[in-house]
Amino acid sequence: MAKPIPIEVRNLTMAYGGFVVQHDLNFSVNKGDIFVIMGGNGCGKSTLMRSLIGLQRPTEGTVLYDGIDFWNVDPDEHERLKRRLGIMFQGGAMWSSLTLAENVALPLREYTDLSSRLIDEIVSFKLGLVGLAGFEDFYPAELSGGMKKRAGLARALALDPDILIIDEPSSGLDPLTARRLDTLIVELRESFGTTIVLITHELASILGIGSNSVFLDTQTHTMIATGNPKEALHSGDPKVRHFLTRGEA
């Protein structure tokens, strides 16, 4: 029997009222992919992410995780599927009344039976992975935007998710930190076999670590290319080439 595909997007259409953001999206994300959802500003990348993570029901079509219809299962299964996802929001979305350590520990305390000692160790380890060792007792308001973002990634990693969905990982980060984050993403894929979805328009990340991609077009409101981003550099579609070469090709 063939292994189920971690993520399948089928005939997905997303709209706000009468305004169709994207329509007829069809693509699959394979296990261990670093899958990039790319496109210009306002093309609907973040709206697609909201549909992938259960925050916005698509107008038409659906999303399947391991062959299970995410939007048409019973609520318990829907919740179980959501727990398999680790989400890093664009601004980090850290809970402001909790310290960084408490933010990262909350999912662990909620869903595991680990001892406090091990939870504390996991928290320190995850914060260390994103370069925030020593900031355990800080509140999000005391951190810079880039630090909040990295803390958001540490929280997303708390439960070692099967699928990690990251919205704009490198925007607002200095080049070294951005590079470090890219290395971490690759390492997570290599070590845990995590399937990673990146929503971004940072070319360095797209071309540096992306193994597969979909390109969403702002004008036609649908996908116009899929495949390895490096191959997309030579795409027959001029919009994709323009995007990936900053308008030079």
Add this chain to the structure above:
Amino acid sequence: MSAETNKSQWHLRTNRSDENSLEVSFTGRWCLDQALPPPDLLMDELPDGIVHIIFRTNLSSWDSGFLAYISCLIKLCAKKGIDVEQVGLPEGVRHLLAMAAAVPEQKNVGRPHVKKNIVYRAGSATIEFLRGVPEMLRFLGEIILSFGRLFTGKTRLRWSDLWWEIEEVGPRALLIVSVISFLVGLILAYLGADQLRMVGAQIFIADLVAIGMVREIGALMTGIIIAGRTGSAFAAKLGTMQVNEEIDAFRTLGISAVDFLVLPRMLALMLMVPLLTLYSGFVGMLAGLLISSSIFDIGMFEYYHETINALELKHFMVGLTKGSVYGAMVAFSGCLRGMQCGRSAEAVGEAATSAVVTSILLITISASILTILFYQLGI
């Protein structure tokens, strides 16, 4: 050492390879969804004389649970001066451990942990309050200067903002003001009826309700309603703007945030609260009329006539003056707390709460001062 249940298939074995070295072998499944052993246990059972630990692994699967265990073990070994050989760990574990340790831990970045007893907290609150007074006065000064610019035509008030605020704080508050004022009028009528019945002067319920509502209670109740409804909204809105750096954007452009954001709100409340006060007085008197005629057998015309006789222009002036002052106090508190807001969701909540508390405090203080002042002036 090994797991007992089927789900927890982790195994941990130790073997003394020589006098100074211990081999620690990890096999099976080491994952977060199991009850993994505490790392201290291994250290507690460590034989004497061990200065070198060698990790061996044959894992069916592992995740952050194993990483955390190993990381903790390494730290404990370091504390005891025991050397650790990591070559036997899976490559992924070694990479991730190296990545987590790549950026050195930031030392001395945490805040000192001071035990906060009641004396400490009371002292801190007092210092905080005293520090807030000059800031409050500075904000008051900025508002006065802004009004000065308005009257000398040096500021461009956005009329659309003012109209929007007027609608928001006036007409939209009518329903809640009506309900509260009617019920307060009713309470006053009952209170008066109970006392005045003893001297056979129930007709004076009209005087009590009319003067009480128009002169004092209408303004006071309106002030409190507006503090809860509008003052908190001002603080939350300005606080959110602070979080989004919108106020910083005004400052960097050299545009006075007070002229742009505070002035329309101050004007709107100073204009609308007196009108709401008049309305509140009217609704309270209506409640008194209905209750007196239906419950206490006082004729409607009789009640109306007594009310007209009781009310003088000065009572309206007192009520209107108090309404204006209370409106200004609520607008001042709401805007002050909003502009002072921190940069988090929690700070916005604190600003809204603080705006209501400050408004009610200032309303009560100004009510007392005005009452004494009007008494001394014989008004």
